[in-house]
Amino acid sequence: MLKILKYVAAAIAACVPAGAAFAAWELNMPVGVTELSREIHGLHMMVLWVCVLIAVVVFAVIIYSIIAFRRSKHPVPATFDHSTKVEVIWTVIPIAILVGMAIPAAETLIKIEDMRDSELTVKVTGYQWQWHYDYLDEGVSFFSRLDRDSDAARQLNSGIDPNTIDNYLLEVDNRFVVPVDTKVRVLLTSSDVAHAWWVPEFGMKKDAYPGFVNEIWFRADKPGVYRGQCAELCGYDHAFMPVVVEVKSKEEFSAWLQAQQANGTEAAQVADSQADNAAEAAVARAE
Missing domain, CATH: 2.60.40.420 (Cupredoxins -  blue copper proteins)
Incomplete structure (x- = not known):
């Protein structure tokens, strides 16, 4: 056990310089210093948390189904083939989620393309x-x-x-x-x-x-x-x-x-002066 702890401590120590080297890197997009960058970051985080919530619910249902409806507990399979109520629910909820994400996203996209009042x-x-x-x-x-x-x-x-x-x-x-x-x-x-x-x-x-x-x-x-x-x-x-x-x-x-x-x-004055000098020199050579 002590030997394993030594290896773990050595691995952590080896990661410290690497952590410092990657201090400038980020896993997430930056919040930024503009109004648009903050709105885009907010949209990104909203979509991220919606996806996380959906993933948690889906995996929870899958795990529950695996445990609660395993063969040893229910040797005889169910005989129903569909549920209209369930189908309506899992159609309406995704539509509501998509609309809820699309409205603020569309507002931001419109703002991104609005070039009016530029200074x-x-x-x-x-x-x-x-x-x-x-x-x-x-x-x-x-x-x-x-x-x-x-x-x-x-x-x-x-x-x-x-x-x-x-x-x-x-x-x-x-x-x-x-x-x-x-x-x-x-x-x-x-x-x-x-x-x-x-x-x-x-x-x-x-x-x-x-x-x-x-x-x-x-x-x-x-x-x-x-x-x-x-x-x-x-x-x-x-x-x-x-x-x-x-x-x-x-x-x-x-x-x-x-x-x-x-x-x-x-710079323009210098260029003009050089051009004048070149013209005068050309005239002098021609004479």
């Missing part, structure tokens, strides 16, 4: 293997790629331990920045193959197809950094196409937006 619209285009964000009414756009540290560590024979990289394969060089408590409408498309824009904490995932525009919306009510990935196999570097959304306060977002607009103006 910020951003066009997101998938490329192999990066994202392009275009703030349509703000004059700001940029590409978002896997950050350099993760990209260096993922290379074959890089000699870099991925465990030393913060947010390995889940960090980008330019984050998608949005204001808190703001309805953000995202227009999704692709320049090449099918991609999917997915942020678990927002409860949203939708495909991006070339030549077609999908749309989703979210309203994050908690500042922070939320990470996701491309969720559609899009080529050999599919796993290296993270999505990182940074939710800022409205004041911080306004300051960030002004800085981005200023940088864009400066």
